[in-house]
Amino acid sequence: MDWQNLPQSNNVEDQRGSGGGGRGGIGGGGVAIGGAGALILALIGWFFGIDTSSITGGGQTQTQTQQSQSATQTQTGGQPDQTREFVSRILGSTEQVWGNVFQKNGRSYQQPHLVLYSGQINSACGQASSAVGPFYCPSDEKVYLDTDFFNEMEQRLGGGGDFADAYVIAHEIGHHVQNLLGISDQVDRAQRSARxxxxxxxxxxxxxxxxxxxxxxxxxxxxGQTHLTQTDVQQAINTATAIGDDALQKQGQGYVVPDSFTHGSSQQRVNWFMTGFKSGDPATCNTFSGTNINESNLP
Known part of the structure; x- marks a missing residue:
């Protein structure tokens, strides 16, 4: 993937190292879980939107991880921070693409901000830790990203790679698009009225x-700018497969409960990513067929 020549965004807020480091373990009757148990809980938290820090405790291991991350993310000798540049250029590309899509349909695209953080962050949607993973907050129209997630995705889940990391960012920007189109509000109302x-x-x-x-x-x-190869596309497919609800439930609890899915199965995630990738047309992204969600506003 050629990302170095993508346009850079001015909407990246780098809050790594600006407060909120590691937290101590649970006191009193709390339970501190180490090793594989803590890892699985963290991964489940990342993809189901559950903050597991109150279970895993954090503590010295988390602090050491954040210190190591901070050391590697900021290059020495005055060299640029490659992680920040990568995120900025992917975000810049999404701004360009969605700006063009909206303009062609007589709309104006409002660019979101992307916040890089380490450990924990305060957002308009409340306080979040790295256990939550990348997320979009519609209240302030910002994407929040702890970039250590990329390392864990590659090392622990079998995903990873430049285009896989870009897919994660583009997915969160997809939520921003849904917010602008009013789809998120429709879903929120439908969920609140669900029986x-x-x-x-x-x-x-x-x-x-x-x-x-x-x-x-x-x-x-x-x-046209990224010059993707089949290997790049396979990286995204591998990641979509790894973060399916069924795959994560099998890894975390050993069995699958489809009614509890919140993100879709591995196969569903791959199929819908590829639907968008093959068509390049957001109008093909009708994932609410048979529901009362009105997608007529899709650009």
Missing amino acids: TEAAANKYSVGLELQADCFAGVWGKLSN
């Missing part, structure tokens, strides 16, 4: 799969 948790989860799955599809649309429309 069962399983029914509410189906709306969440539709939202996440559409964000995957929008990420694929970006991948297709930016390909």
Whole structure:
């Protein structure tokens, strides 16, 4: 993937090292879990949007990880921070692609900000830790990203690579697009009126799969600059496979509960990403077929 020549965004806020480091372990009756147990809990938290820090405790291991991350992310000798540059250029590319898509449909694209952080962060949606993983907050229209997630995704989940990392960012920008189009509000209302948790989860799955599809649309429309290879595309497929709800549930608890899915199965995530990638058309990202979500506003 050629990302070095992508346009840079001015909307990256780098808050790494600006406060909120590691936290101590749980006192009193709390339980500190180490090794593989803590890792699995953290991974489940990342992809299900659950803050597991109150279970895993954090402590010295988390602090050491953050210190190591800070040391590697900021280059010595006055060299630029490659992680920040990568994120800035991927974000810049999404701004260019979605700006063009919206303009062609008589709309104006409002660019989101992306916040880089380490450990924990305060957002308009509340306080979050790295256990939550990358997320989009509609209240302040910002994407929040602890870049150590990229390392864990590659080392622990079998995903990773430049285009896989770009896919993660593009997925979160997909949520911003949904917010601008009013789809997120529709889903929120539908979930609040759902009679069962399983029914509410189906709306969440539709939202996440559409964000995957929008990420694929970006991948297709930016390909003239990124010159993607089949290896690059396979990286995204591997990542989508690794972060499917069924794959994570098998890893975390040994069995699968489809009614509890909130992001979609591995196969669903791959299929919808590829739908967007093959078409380059957001109108193909109709993940809410058969529901009361109106997607007529898709650009």
